[in-house]
Amino acid sequence: MNVGFACLSIGVYHNDYKTIRKDNLSDDKLIEIIQYNLESLENIIDYNIKNNIKLFRISSDLIPFGSSPLNSLKWWEIFKDKFDLIAEKIKKYNIRVSMHPGQYTVLNSPDEGVVDRSIKDLVYHAKVLEALKTGTSSKIILHIGGVYGDKLTAKKRFIINYLQLPENVKKRLVIENDERSYHILDVLEISEVANIPVIFDNLHHKINPPNLNKTDQEWINFCKNTFKKTDGIQKIHYSEQDSLKQPGAHSKTINPESFLEWFNLIDREDIDIMLEVKDKNVSAIKIKNCTNKNLKNQDLENAWAKYKYNVLEYSPKTYFLIREMLKDKMNLDPVLFYRIIDNSFTHPLSINNQINAIDHVWGYFKTNSKEKEIYLKKLEKLKQGTLTVKSMKKYLYGLAISTKMNYLLESYYFELI
């Protein structure tokens, strides 16, 4: 089983995607942004290699206006060297990459203009995966689209438009059940006719199930049959509901107990699981550690190094508890480890604890007396309430960047929660 995450990662410097508004668009600006975004992609691929993550979704934002006439650049030629370099890494480390066009790519719309733009968008996605020299197991995941008051006709229109797609897109396209319109049976029916692999999404399924009483395991095994040899091993999406938000909203983090309970029922090892969750790579590593039968103490030490100042900020008590726990190298319990950490984030924040964490982080910087003076002044303002914790953390983040303090930059302290 491989587990992966989508698009962005926490604790990776320069991993974001820039874009541009129509009003101030120019080729020069586009080139500048694409260069930056490819750098981000390479940084995340490097992160995945370092952390042995074999499944990853590339953001559609990689090339701004990638499928619009507003971008007429031959970016795959202009940046061929960079694409080749990233392609080599993806191949060498056997990372399965995919892409997932957003909610505005609707292949079955009754509006021809929308369909036309959607086809162009799918072609753009295929072009990225081709520029990265990936095989046809690198998929483009698409939802069926709208219903327009007549689902049967809308389904037929999806199939007709699908059949008109260029061959290189068809080879990569897979379809997924959504939380509103097309449940897993709808998607399997379309698959049956058009011969398209199906991605099962557990949360969408929970919210929008067909009128047929089957377990997730049964549906996942039905979907398995839609994957041909050239499609690679079966891929599914796993996410959990954010209890405070509207149905379908992804949780901040994955709860290992919930995941394992579900995963044990699925009872499959020959499967790739894409996690859809706010904390991205953090949950991917968490699930990797919780399912690793050969877990080493060092794995949890590495995980702890990234979490520790977040935990300290919320609960010094938990901070010392985990430190004690990790001293016992014989009894590794990753599920308990993560339960305690995640539970600490439910503690109310207190300014004293936040300042305590800030002081610990400050301890990393070997600074001159002038810088120390600036820090102490800020600290005083913080205590008086005239400076926010957010501003202070931003200041420390700037210091971490300028002093290349990788230990801090790779931690979750500046980003999580």
Add this chain to the structure above:
DNA sequence: CACCGTCAAGTCGCA
């Protein structure tokens, strides 16, 4: 410097 509204894409549910 921080914060807020607007923009851009397509669909659907609700006044």
Add this chain to the structure above:
DNA sequence: TGCGACTTGACGGTG
């Protein structure tokens, strides 16, 4: 009929 929700960074304007 038309607006808000969904998403997210850019950007212009305000405090």
